[in-house]
């Protein structure tokens with residue numbers, strides 16, 4: 001078996017979330033969505049479990065659920081890990097916001113994953129859409145009723161939200177029976193989400209940082225076409241000097257900073273050496289001065305703006321972002 005590397009964050013429903021997980025969205029390139037080539041995601045998930053990851057993030061829309069499931073089957077078969085030691089997240093896509101569509105959508109994800117349950121099911125975006133692309137303005141509370149039913153049926157141990165803004169979360173809290181356990185949002189050096197983090201902390205909601213590298217890296221799938229001038233980059237002299245002092249890489253410094261802010265993070269990589277590097281961040285601490293320097297780099301720059309939905313009345317972000 002392999003040894004778990006990341007600490008756990010306690011959720012408001014009694015479950016616990018491994019603080020570092022593996023993302024599995026292959027991202028967008030300038031040519032559009034990147035196509036799955038072969039078994040790259042399955043391989044990355046197998047490397048990750050062997051390296052001590054216990055938390056895997058996927059979504060119906062990524063197309064990676066079958067590879068995530070195959071990797072879990074293989075790791076369990078080899079005796080590296082037991083299913084109950086893993087934390088698997090998937091997400092409800094925008095075209096299934098109708099209350100009665102939620103449980104069937106999750107059953108489709110479970111079939112693709114070949115699992116009996118997921119640990120966390122998230123409403124992927126606060127934006128409902130019909131298959132033809134027009135907006136489905138189902139209110140968020142009725143979608144949430146479907147999420148609560150999924151939890152009641154044991155198909156999802158925990159339920160939560162992604163890309164909801166503060167007032168949209170307030171709407172859920174005002175009408176829910178089961179509180180969201182997690183909010184997954186973009187968070188990185190260039191978008192540190194201070195007020196949303198404080199709000200979630202005050203409501204007992206754990207935050208997971210997606211796109212944890214934001215626009216730090218040039219050229220990668222998550223490089224952030226939307227974030228241009230003003231973004232701190234991986235070759236920034238302050239970051240390079242800081243990483244050198246800890247004998248770590250700049251991406252490791254960024255992930256460590258997120259850990260010290262008390263959020264979970266789900267960096268994506270399909271490169272073995274990076275899979276291992278990204279979880280090798282639990283053997284050091286940043287000094288208060290370095291944390292303050294990193295905090296000072298917050299530029300409010302969003303990488304994933306969902307700009308194609310900017311005309312939806314449910315669009316969650318400041319419209320100037322996209």
Ligand code: NDP
Nearest residue numbers: 023024025210211212213220221222251267268269270271
């Ligand atoms: P990330 O910030 O995780 O960046 C991924 C990119 O960084 C890839 O190009 C990867 O390259 C590269 N990379 C990873 N580690 C390193 C390293 N140590 N050194 C150098 N380069 C590195 O972006 P994502 O947008 O993928 O976000 C992470 C995950 O968050 C997604 O995969 C998905 O699971 C989730 N997500 C959720 C969203 C939501 O709406 N809820 C939206 C967006 C993401 P390579 O793979 O080639 O090694």
